[in-house]
Amino acid sequence: MQNRFGLFIHWGLYAIPAVHEQVLARGDWNHDDYEALMHRFDPIRYDPEAWVRMARDCGMSYLCFTTKHHDGFCMWDTGQTDYNIMNTPYGKDVLKLLADACHKYGMKLSLYYSNPDWHHPNAYNALSTHQWKAKYPELTDMDAYIAFVKAQVTELLTNYGEIYTFFWDIPPHIEDKSINELVRALQPNILINNRGFDAGDFATPERSVPDGDRFPTMTEACQSVGENSWGYRAEEDYFSARHLMQSIDKIMAMGGSYLLNVGPMADGTIPTRSEQLLCRIGTWYNRTQIALENTAPAARTYSLSGGMPHIAVEKNGVTYFHFYRGLNSTAVTLLDDDIPKPCRAVLLNSGETLPIRHGTLPSKVDADTVARKQYYSIREIPVDEYPAEPLVIAVEWA
Numbered sequence: 001m002q003n004r005f006g007l008f009i010h011w012g013l014y015a016i017p018a019v020h021e022q023v024l025a026r027g028d029w030n031h032d033d034y035e036a037l038m039h040r041f042d043p044i045r046y047d048p049e050a051w052v053r054m055a056r057d058c059g060m061s062y063l064c065f066t067t068k069h070h071d072g073f074c075m076w077d078t079g080q081t082d083y084n085i086m087n088t089p090y091g092k093d094v095l096k097l098l099a100d101a102c103h104k105y106g107m108k109l110s111l112y113y114s115n116p117d118w119h120h121p122n123a124y125n126a127l128s129t130h131q132w133k134a135k136y137p138e139l140t141d142m143d144a145y146i147a148f149v150k151a152q153v154t155e156l157l158t159n160y161g162e163i164y165t166f167f168w169d170i171p172p173h174i175e176d177k178s179i180n181e182l183v184r185a186l187q188p189n190i191l192i193n194n195r196g197f198d199a200g201d202f203a204t205p206e207r208s209v210p211d212g213d214r215f216p217t218m219t220e221a222c223q224s225v226g227e228n229s230w231g232y233r234a235e236e237d238y239f240s241a242r243h244l245m246q247s248i249d250k251i252m253a254m255g256g257s258y259l260l261n262v263g264p265m266a267d268g269t270i271p272t273r274s275e276q277l278l279c280r281i282g283t284w285y286n287r288t289q290i291a292l293e294n295t296a297p298a299a300r301t302y303s304l305s306g307g308m309p310h311i312a313v314e315k316n317g318v319t320y321f322h323f324y325r326g327l328n329s330t331a332v333t334l335l336d337d338d339i340p341k342p343c344r345a346v347l348l349n350s351g352e353t354l355p356i357r358h359g360t361l362p363s364k365v366d367a368d369t370v371a372r373k374q375y376y377s378i379r380e381i382p383v384d385e386y387p388a389e390p391l392v393i394a395v396e397w398a
């Protein structure tokens, strides 16, 4: 994927109880009381251009918005159900306002759409998960529901300009290629994730950092700023910037993209804590971006001193060493015999050029012979000044 860092936004009626985006199923809410929240949804401080500028300032180039979450409430002017944003006190198409802001700033827009739908009477799918407590199993009519989904997808992919990716959520375990064919017919350049009605284009590891050095397929990982919920939660437990930056660094070094989620509050603003965390991450991201986006795996492996995990990638003849868990020492020594000569090393976190020492070490060949082995050491890395950040070192070769 061309775009590597995106803002995920979970926003809907669930921002009012401020517990969890699935509070209807997970809490003890009565269905009708929950749906009545729509008569209170009035995000008077909603400023989509501020969201877009915040994402841009963090180095993000796309944004993925929940058009309809599992509760079935639609955040756009849909003609397929009255359970939508136009019938709230706010009464404006929040998706349209967001799309306009994205297009104005050149921010790509992606759309999230939940397959489970706890409002639509025909949507119950026994093959899948996250269904509404089998409320209407006797009314199950997948053909009717899929016709509704297609009509909504047509609206979403016709009325809001160019859409970058389509994020289906919760695999329905029903194979129907005609649905993604419709998506592609409406938006020929779109990328589709793997949680829909066929395999789609890209994988979606969620809240995890997979093992390995390289993803085998196109991948977009997603994670939220807090560990409890994707939607706004008043008592959220936030991740450390360190944890999130380590995850982002490893996933991007593996060739993946990263969607980092925030849940705006019911008034339309992003919680201060979330924004501060994003800013902190953005500061690191903007400095190391060159090593995170559109690189190739290094053509060779490197044996390095210190034993800290690393992934090497390259671009335009420069090798970028990602020490996604930082370093334990102020030096990294290139230990291979056949190493090319490094002529410049820069710590991207600070922009400073690091000294390189060339030396030789005694190396035993056999009982009678000791040869001298060459080494290069990149030194004086200010590790204690960056205790929270993954360290990224750019190396140019002579």
Ligand code: GLC
Pocket (backbone or CB within 6 Å): 010, 021, 022, 130, 169, 170, 206, 222, 230
């Ligand atoms: C899970 C959750 C859902 C959330 C999604 C984001 O599927 O069930 O609430 O929207 O993750 O990827």
